Amino acid sequence: MASLNHNINHLFITLLIFCTFFSCYSSLNDTITSSKSLKDQQTITSNNTNFKLGFFSPINSTNRYLGIWYINETNNIWIANRDQPLKDSNGIVSIDKDGNLVILNNQNGTIIWTTNISNTSTNSTAQLNDSGNLILRDNNSGIIIWDSFSHPADAAVPTMRISTNKITGKKIAFVARKSDNDPSSGPFSASIERLGTPEVFIWHDTNIHWRTGPWNGRVFLGSPRMLTLYLSGWRLVQDDDETYLTYDFNDKTMFAILSLTPHGKLRLFEYRNKKVTVNITVGQNECDLYGKCGPFGNCDNSRVPICSCFEGFEPTNLVEWSLNNWTNGCVRKEGFNFKCEMLKINGSSEFKQDGFLVKQNMKVPDFIERSDGDQNKCGPDCLANCSCLAHAYDPNIGCMYWSRELVDLQKFPFGGVDLFIRVPAEIVADNKKKKELNKSFIIIPIVGGIGAFTLVICAYLLWRKCSARHRERHPQKSIMRGQNQMKLDELPLYDFKKLETATNSFHIGNMLGKGGFGPVYKGIMEDGHEIAVKRLSKASGQGIEEFMNEVLVISKLQHRNLVRLLGCCVENGEQILVYEFMPNKSLDAFLFDPLQNKILDWRKRSNIIEGIARGILYLHRDSRLKIIHRDLKASNILLDGDMIPKISDFGLARIVKGGEDDEANTNRVVGTYGYMPPEYAMEGLFSEKSDVYSFGVLLLEIVSGRRNSSFYNHEDSLSLIGFAWKLWLEDNIISLIDPEVWDACNESSMLRCIQIGLLCVQELPRERPNISTVVLMLISEITHLPPPGKVAFVYKQNPSTKSSQKSHESNSNNNVTLSEVHGR
Structure with a gap:
């Protein structure tokens, strides 16, 4: 017994010594002290092992830089000596005698880079923390005297700030690299500006290159492509001294690196459990370039030429304008000035009121003036001020006004605001007459079909x-x-x-x-x-x-x-x-009719796919309520006179509270067989990924021109999803494309849509992309698509299953019907 006690005591002491040593090693491994330097080929590691600090060389370069990276060197989030590279491997990082962190040339002792803080303590340490921030701390007071997050390079990570001090004007800005292989400071930088209505500017040297538009608490009004999902966790804070923008994730398995590219674009890498889930570059078209069309010039990337003048305006220099040089913009036509005074009309003094041209989906111009107040006050307040040129409204910002030239105007395909541009009364009257004239020649589109939308009863x-x-x-x-x-x-x-x-x-x-x-x-x-x-x-x-x-x-x-x-x-x-009323009825009336489907060329089909995705995005992300439709199918997509798709039939829709991954359960499984994901049909579980699955089925049907529920092209009676998966595995997915629309010029776009469709119908909900990611994939801002995993489909169609499609072979004419499958 004594021997046993002795062995236990010995084991306990050994474990204690081991734990003590490990604890000491762990704490030293993330820290540089006056007695512990960091040489080239060595690294220190954050306590959670996610980040490392060490020397690295870019591809095709022998220069050495001190940097911090996430997981591996390719995910670099900070560089110390980006403009003072070491030419060899003799670098060493240490705490200098004045307490600053320095990079030295170990051969001659020359200081290459320093934190350059005055009045530092001689007793300081540098520690790499679990956020990836390198912190220099005064050990006597415990105060942080310098940190890498306050001196960023080209990348932002969670909890990092981009900021402007209201008193001193000092900014924490991000500066892009010269090139992918040259981390020295390039010409592009990003900073927070216009502190009254803060927005992020990207600069090219000293010139404005692009701006996000003002932050309204949820999104940047001038950047609809920066979708809500990728702004989740962002917040803008306005303290007494500082305005700053930062972001973080509630889910600590997630991490992101948002960087400014050498070409002035924004690139986002998002990780979950250290694996890349999102790789997106927010590209810029010509209209995104600041002031592309000059003052009062409207830029619309869908038009040729892209620049135009509003009613009552004309090019400042017609010769330059005809040569596509739009920098001087537009001016008011002669005689079309504001009526801010009493005018003699028919012998009596009357006030001839100015009016507004309403332009929808607009990027708000630069130089905003704002005031709190109700939306109904914006227009009258603007008219009461003769210097007011335009107004707009956002619930979270209030009334926005402009009293100088309207600069950086852009028409968006979606998003933006309604911009009210002040014009004389005769312009408003002429515009009204034109609209009334057009109405007499245009059939007004309205709804058709079964499931319609937005219902309220009085x-x-x-x-x-x-x-x-x-x-x-x-x-x-x-x-x-x-x-x-x-x-x-x-x-x-x-x-x-x-x-x-x-x-x-x-x-x-x-x-x-x-x-x-x-x-x-x-x-x-x-x-x-x-x-x-x-x-x-x-x-x-x-x-x-x-x-x-x-x-x-x-x-x-x-x-x-x-x-x-x-x-x-x-x-x-x-x-x-x-x-x-929808004059073109429902999508399936065209898509599955051998005579009508010729009308749907690839351009129309592509627009329909994107339109449906944007409608779902609104339901899942951008509306006041998070709504799961639960019955998305071709017969519930209606087409107006311009073939613009409209989602209809919300009788089965449900409001879902909580985050994007939240699931709800129902004992009454309703919907249409063939469009239901397996977790819903079998277990009654639905989430936004249920709609994503249904959208994936729709997407495959639109590309192929064939129904999922009536597709028999194989001895195993595969569904369309199963058949598409088989072709994907055989590297023959091009065979799925509808011959009526196949075009070699659009082949890559078609194949991309098929791959997105397969990603949407993957068997496991967590593997499916959310609809925000789908939209970004469709508009080609996610340049690399991951390969789809195992999809969910049924080999044999069970004829006894009660389906919402009473006849799979017949064409639907807005025949919204219902099936109930009771879950286990």
Whole structure:
């Protein structure tokens, strides 16, 4: 027994000595002291082992630089002596006698680089912490006297700041490299400017190269391509002394490196568990270049030429303008000046009011002046000030005004703000006449189809006008009271008789389609306005639950890729929703029709794919509520007169609270077989990755021109997903492309879309990209796509399965139907 106790004591002492040694080694391994220097070929490592400090050489260079890197040398996040390289391997890092951290040439003792802090303590240490920050600390006071995060190179990492001191004007800015293999300071730099409405500027030497537009607490208004997902965790802080922008992740398995490239672009590498999940470069087109079209010149990259003048303006120098030299911009036409004084009109003094041209999806000009206040005050306040040239509004910024030349104007395909440009009253009147003239020649697009969008019902407004006796006759309306009154009060109310007249008594000849909710009819109102009327069928498998769900879920949403609700009717026991009419019906009416699919060339299909993705992005990220659609399919994508896609049918949609990875569970699995991801169909689990899966199916259908649920092209009866996966593994994926649209010039774009589709239908939800990443992939800002993993598909279609497609072989005409698969 004594021998046993002796052995235990000996083991305990050994472990204690080992632990003590390991602890000492760990603490020394991340620190440089006055007695411990760092030589070339040596490194110190942060305590969490994620970061290292040491000397390195760029590719094709023998110069030596002291740097910090994440995981490996290729992920360099900081460089000390970027402009004072060592020419050999004789460098050494140490604490100098004055307490500064220095890089010395070990052969001659020459100081190559120093932290250059005055009044330092002679007793200091430098430590590489777990954030990748190299900290120089005064050991006597414990105060940090210098750190690498405050002296960045070309890269920002979590908790690092880009800042401007309001008092001294001192900036923490980022400076790009000269080239990928030359880390010395290049001509491009990034800093935070315009502290009243802060935004990030990228400079080329002393000239503004590009700017993000102001930060509104969530996004940069002038940078819609910098999507919300990649701004998650960012925050802008305005202290008394300093304005700074920083970011961090709640999920500590994530890390990111945002760098300024040698060409003045932003590049983001995002990691999860030390593996790259995102590699994106935010490119710049010509219109992104600061002031490309000069003062008052509007830049639109989708037009040729890209620069134009607004109504009431003309080129400052017509000769230069004709030669595509737009730097002098536009000026007001002669005679079109502001009317800020009383004018004699018809012998009496009247105030002839100026007005505004409304330009949508605009980048806000530079030099913003702002004021707090309601949106309705922006216009009147601007008109009351003769020096005010334009105004705009953002809920988080307030009213924005411009009193100098409008510089750096740009028209975006999406995002931006509505910019109101001040013009004389005659310009407004002329513009109004032109619009009215155009309306007489253009068929107004409205909704068609079954699932429509954005529903709110004003039954309560009707009830308030009805007698108690009338309410007793319609007890089913009582469900629309209570907490839903606020929603219902906001809907326009349609008269049943007028809807009946508009649809010719709901004549079968006006039926656009029929789905689970009931039939949808085309209607023409007395004023010639075309509408789509969705009428709840008495025998419908759906009912008031789906009806009210659309109301409560999406009553406030507006987006160009979502169908718009016009109003409702709840008279005579009816439950009717009225939508904008879509003259081109639904996507499947074109896509799967052998005669109609020729109309959908690749350009149209590509635009449809991107439009659907942007609609989903709005639902998942940019709307006030996070919404999962749960029934995305070709028949629920409607097409307006310009073939712009509109997502419809939100009867099955759900609001989801929480983060992007949050899942919800339902005992009632509803949707369309073939578009459901396996985790939803089998277990009732849905998340935003459910919609991503459905979008992936849609994408493959659009590229191939074939249905997923009726694709039989193999002895094993593979679905379209299974067949695509088989072709991918055989390196023959080009065979999937619809012969009607195949074009060698667009082959790479088509193959890219197929790969994105396969990434979206991967079996495991966590492996699928979120919709923000999908949009970036589609617009080619993620240059390298990862290979897809195992996809989810079914080999044999089970004929007994209840499907929302009653006939897989028939073409749908907005036939939104419903299937229920009860999960285990």
